[in-house]
Amino acid sequence: DIDVPDADDGDAIYPVVIAPQKLAELFNTAPSFAMPPIEDMFYEIAKMLSATKTVVSTS
Amino acid sequence: KSILDVKAQKAAHSKSLIFEPRVAAVQSYQTLYGICREGFDELCHLDARFVPFGTTIFSEQSQDEDRTQMTASENEELDKKIASFLHLVGARLRLMPAIKAVEWLVRRFRIHEFDSTTLLSTFLPYHTIPAFVTLLSILPSDLPNLYIFLDPYAKSLTPPPRAIFVHRAIHNAEFLTALSMYTLDACRAQQHYPALISFWAGIMTEAVNGRIDRMRSGRSAVQKSNDQSLFLLIGPTLSDALVMSKVPSLQIACYMVITVYVAKGNLDDGTISALMEQLVAGWTVESLRPGLICLSVLAQYRSAKQMSAKVTKALLKVKNLPDLLTDIGKEHDLGKLANGLCLALIDRIYKKGDSRGLPLIEPLLLASVLSQQQAGVIFKSLLLAAYKLDDQVDEGGEIRKDLASTIIRLSQAESDIRAIFTQAINDTEVDLDELEMRLDIQIRPRLLPAQ
Numbered sequence: 001d002i003d004v005p006d007a008d009d010g011d012a013i014y015p016v017v018i019a020p021q022k023l024a025e026l027f028n029t030a031p032s033f034a035m036p037p038i039e040d041m042f043y044e045i046a047k048m049l050s051a052t053k054t055v056v057s058t059s
Numbered sequence: 060k061s062i063l064d065v066k067a068q069k070a071a072h073s074k075s076l077i078f079e080p081r082v083a084a085v086q087s088y089q090t091l092y093g094i095c096r097e098g099f100d101e102l103c104h105l106d107a108r109f110v111p112f113g114t115t116i117f118s119e120q121s122q123d124e125d126r127t128q129m130t131a132s133e134n135e136e137l138d139k140k141i142a143s144f145l146h147l148v149g150a151r152l153r154l155m156p157a158i159k160a161v162e163w164l165v166r167r168f169r170i171h172e173f174d175s176t177t178l179l180s181t182f183l184p185y186h187t188i189p190a191f192v193t194l195l196s197i198l199p200s201d202l203p204n205l206y207i208f209l210d211p212y213a214k215s216l217t218p219p220p221r222a223i224f225v226h227r228a229i230h231n232a233e234f235l236t237a238l239s240m241y242t243l244d245a246c247r248a249q250q251h252y253p254a255l256i257s258f259w260a261g262i263m264t265e266a267v268n269g270r271i272d273r274m275r276s277g278r279s280a281v282q283k284s285n286d287q288s289l290f291l292l293i294g295p296t297l298s299d300a301l302v303m304s305k306v307p308s309l310q311i312a313c314y315m316v317i318t319v320y321v322a323k324g325n326l327d328d329g330t331i332s333a334l335m336e337q338l339v340a341g342w343t344v345e346s347l348r349p350g351l352i353c354l355s356v357l358a359q360y361r362s363a364k365q366m367s368a369k370v371t372k373a374l375l376k377v378k379n380l381p382d383l384l385t386d387i388g389k390e391h392d393l394g395k396l397a398n399g400l401c402l403a404l405i406d407r408i409y410k411k412g413d414s415r416g417l418p419l420i421e422p423l424l425l426a427s428v429l430s431q432q433q434a435g436v437i438f439k440s441l442l443l444a445a446y447k448l449d450d451q452v453d454e455g456g457e458i459r460k461d462l463a464s465t466i467i468r469l470s471q472a473e474s475d476i477r478a479i480f481t482q483a484i485n486d487t488e489v490d491l492d493e494l495e496m497r498l499d500i501q502i503r504p505r506l507l508p509a510q
Binding site for chain 2: 018020024035045049
């Protein structure tokens, strides 16, 4: 049987650092009843994490 | 003694969300009912779901109902109706008619004393507005246990900042659970509203982040037990919420929590896989796009490469998946998700003779969703699948033909993918003669015209 060789595709899992202040800033922008749609909030969080990942992988 | 009783009664009657105590103290129930019922009727115009309460807690007869004269079971029944009404009115608390209606329940049924926990929970998303401080001002001095941390704000009559709730949610499991239960109950009853979901999502996300930071331990046994206790605390809520297809906004809120949880929580593969499966089991058209992004984050933190059968099946059902993934891939790293999906689809081809995945693999390879290395591996897997396919799963040879045309098309693609494909053939120790014979196609001449 022939196995597919693994590619070294940057699979290492890095721990992510999320500063509590960054999250707090995001959620404190407005009272709950005036917040942007939840979907936009989710994208902000997702972006925040991918930004962190880039910083880690280039360091 | 009777003078004291009268005084106490007057003081109790003066607790109001709208009126000054001295004004409230002398109001008759009849006057009050007139004012509050007006508010209630306006609510009914806004949302017909309020109407049934018009024959119970807002009925003419309610003017004469004194809960201290009711039996325990009657009181219990009343509390249920009040809770149900409060859940529904939560969405409208910035409107005067809603405050007028709640005023009736305060004045007639003393919900600030008897139902103070539910009442406070209902007002939480509005903790910044004056009505919240007014509510604090009429609560009994001994706050319910769950909200004892609001005591300084009740005493000083200042609105509590959001950070107080976050801090409590990090340090007090009971509060976090109660907030989740309140929110999920409202969602189940279709009484949710954006501010409630946003409030819960924000507190929950920050609580998870804060709890993970707080529970870091250098000793692995301690860390393991901490991880376990966090999972026990939030796992059931997430499982319940993820499959609430009728409330996509709650699902998206969960994706937010999960994204932070998985990125920081050092979860084991089993937990991540379970979350992935729950996610795809519940997603809907509305939650699909954020769901895919969340799924890709989960995939990034899982060591297993291939998507599980359940996740693969769910992805196969998504309409226009390649277009959707290509679009999302412009902003988010979908590499591991797309890679894991392609691997699973190729597996299905040669193990089960299921080639439904082929039309997905091709555009995914041509789009820039996969990294070059990932694309290389997928190419190799495709070649190997072609090599491994036999009559047992592909009796008529149809799948081999499909696979052949896919490989041909890819090999002719006008992009740098072609170079990767050439490299893949060179790297793979597949007997190409045999492969060509099996697929009844010619690969090498097209690929290597120079030779």
